[in-house]
Amino acid sequence: MPHDAIPQSGIHPAADFSLRRVGAMVLRYWYLLRGSWPRILELAYWPTMQMILWGYINQFMASSSGWVAQGAGVLVSAVLLWDVLFRGQLGVSVSFLEEMWSRNLGHLFVSPLRPTEWIASLMVMSLLRTLIGVLPAAALAIPFFGYSVFGLGFPLIAFFANLIVMGWSLGLLIVALILRYGMGAEGLAWIVVFMLAPVSAVYYPVTVLPGWLQTVAWGLPSSHVFEGMRGLLYGGTLRWDHLAWATGLNALYMVLSVGVFLYGFHRARVRGALLQTGE
Template sequence: MRRTDVVASPAFSPRRVGAMVLRYWYLLRGSWPRLLELAYWPTVQMILWGYINQFMATSSGWVAQGGGVLVSAVLLWDVLFRGQLGVSISFLEEMWSRNLGHLFVSPLRPGEWLLSLMAMSLLRTLLGVIPAALLALPFFGYSVFGLGLPLLLFFANLILMGWSLGLVIIALILRYGMGAEGLAWIVTFMLAPVSAVYYPVAVLPGWLQAVAWALPSAHVFEGLRAVVYDGAMRWDHLAWAVGLNALYMAVAVGVFLYGFHRARVRGALLQTGE
């Protein structure tokens, strides 16, 4: 009869805990998007609310005169965020279900898929924003629909910018894998301090103003304040927003198609999943 000696492991082992911590640390250290996400929220919140505080302290009378400016700004900012997230989430749902490879053994072309992502993003955005806009009237006595035609133009520019960001995020996920999926939730908000959502671009330091004017969102929100405060449409800001969106959309589509092509060559469409 053979005797087998079984060595019982201790009920609690600090070494096992340390080994798992080391494993997760290697995962974190090896993914720059995860590291970025750690510092992102505290930094962006501090910068954003710091500038809001600075603007409110010096311009409280101006804010009081524009009764719906903050409500309108919040709703339009959500258009940008949901436009980007709608593209990214539809893509991520394919990644989580490991369905991306199956899609592209069918006759589906990347351009057709791209249009479907944009259409789904528009639907998600409308379903999310319209109820909130309707509730602003009974809760705050303000209707964002009173902006008229400018509202439609602001909406179109912000959702186009969101789509551009979403396509770049997809390309990054295809390149770096699911470790980069956190970018879908943080990239848009990284632009919030320089998008001048709740305060004019003039509040920013000079070097940041140059960055802000390179974003369609800053021109949209400057145009929004002009409509609310002065009742005038700033067509110069609209023209800048349209031009920048056209440029960024062209770049984003190119980055997306290149990233998709490289992922297909590497076989990443079949290997990446949840």
């Protein structure tokens, strides 16, 4: 058989380039995108959030730069505490996603593992991931910027606890959404917490926000934590009212998120979704 008669496989020459095949693949990916609202949300999310967040920061700095200068380490503290919330949420979500990526979810639940035990293990891993991520950054802030967040003392523990518990609540809600919508909702693990950044008053007080957004902000534990942090740095006293509000809201949201997770897990088990890791 002549060599040139042997069917060729693999990549076709450039002369065989087909716009029709390109169009078919584009159509396939378009259908995947169109059928997944979390992916569409993610496309518009980052530019919008950056614009809103830095717009409010700019507005605050323009009118209150002197106040910022008075609070030594206020921005460093805000960044580090915000990372506690972010990593607390991500620790729960990513630990769950690792089971999905390895297609191990079904194997877990042919064992005696109970959903509540799984929740507890996700929270423990979240705490460990957060400490591993935040402690080195906090230590490096001392030689780099001459500021130690540990100087906040006992209030730091209260701030940390409230932010990581809020992160756990968000993480459980995201897991429930992934169980409901499949891996198409995976991107929510990285974007949901940042949706709350503009109304969490991380780098500016709640009063900078429009009136209707202030109402939303006061319903978040994170806003009370960051207001309490600024009160401590500027005034030297702990605002127990903010701490009480943050703790109470966290207790409420944790009960709700565990309930949503358990319901979502039950529905996923009924549908057989625990054995499916697709879109």
